[in-house]
Amino acid sequence: MDKAKNNLALIKALDVVEAVANGDRYLKDICSRLDIPKSTVHRILLGLIKANYIHEIKDVGLVLGTKLIQLGHLAEHNLPIKQIANPFLRHLAAMTKDTVHLGIRERDNIYFLDSVSGERHVQMSSRQGTCSPLSLSITGKSLMLDMDRDEWLRIAQSQVAPQTNSITSEMEEYQRHGYSYGHVGYEKIYYCISVPVRDDQNNIVAAISVTTLKEYMPEDRVNMLVKLIQQSCDAIAEQIKKAQQIDLYHINNL
Known part of the structure; x- marks a missing residue:
């Protein structure tokens, strides 16, 4: 059961990353796209921001973080x-x-x-x-x-x-x-x-x-x-x- 929950959490986190990559800059936009509770998206974002997968920029909103960009470059070169x-x-x-x-x-x-x-x-x-x-x-x-x-x-x-x-x-x-x-x-x-x-x-x-x-x-x-x-x-x-x-x-x- 724990494994299933972990897999679901991972899928939700990836969905949040993809939503930001597609241009959703604010919490409400992501919630609207994914139909996930605000509290869940907020918790996921906190973890992603801490790990540098997502950045929050004043007057811009949420953007892909440096860690994700680095991984993208590695994937491209690999x-x-x-x-x-x-x-x-x-x-x-x-x-x-x-x-x-x-x-x-x-x-x-x-x-x-x-x-x-x-x-x-x-x-x-x-x-x-x-x-x-x-x-x-x-x-x-x-x-x-x-x-x-x-x-x-x-x-x-x-x-x-x-x-x-x-x-x-x-x-x-x-x-x-x-x-x-x-x-x-x-x-x-x-x-x-x-x-x-x-x-x-x-x-x-x-x-x-x-x-x-x-x-x-x-x-x-x-x-x-x-x-x-x-x-x-x-x-x-x-x-x-x-x-x-x-x-x-x-x-x-x-």
Whole structure:
């Protein structure tokens, strides 16, 4: 009986965390969403705040705490997406002869997790292991596709304030296409196409890009590359799903 009560308490605590993650900032909002007594939610929140899973900020309300954010980053990095994606990146680079990058979101930045160089005489240098503001990278913008306009504005204003209107109009166009594209580099001599990798819940978990000299990017090739990159993204997503199912199987059989 005690074990059942403990399990129920844990589920309620996780429900409270999820409610805060979904934007419920005050006790009454959480109670309304979960239909749990106020005294129970209050007790759960006290424990979560003490453990740094939830923070209470004046004039803002309840937000996810640093401990939960740290665990999220650990979970992200423990997911073997780099190992899963690498063979597909290599195959894509061999087919296109261009530089291929894999990026994941790190707060308001993109972290370039992996890259494979192409075979052309002039190549985009590898950015593996580096971070860049989301809105200053074509690959980063691919990771922003599912955000709403307010989030685009928030990021753009903090990263490229003078070009805020341009960034949001670009994102609306990218969102319609389902991928991002454009010239990159200080002299705009390169052209990049990026497509997001989505999990089985259709959430964006990473993005793949192909970058080459703009002279190698006629319009017909752009359309062909989008299809190739999308195929790679779909294949990676399928392998991630299989890896997660294997992990879940092991957990259920502990």
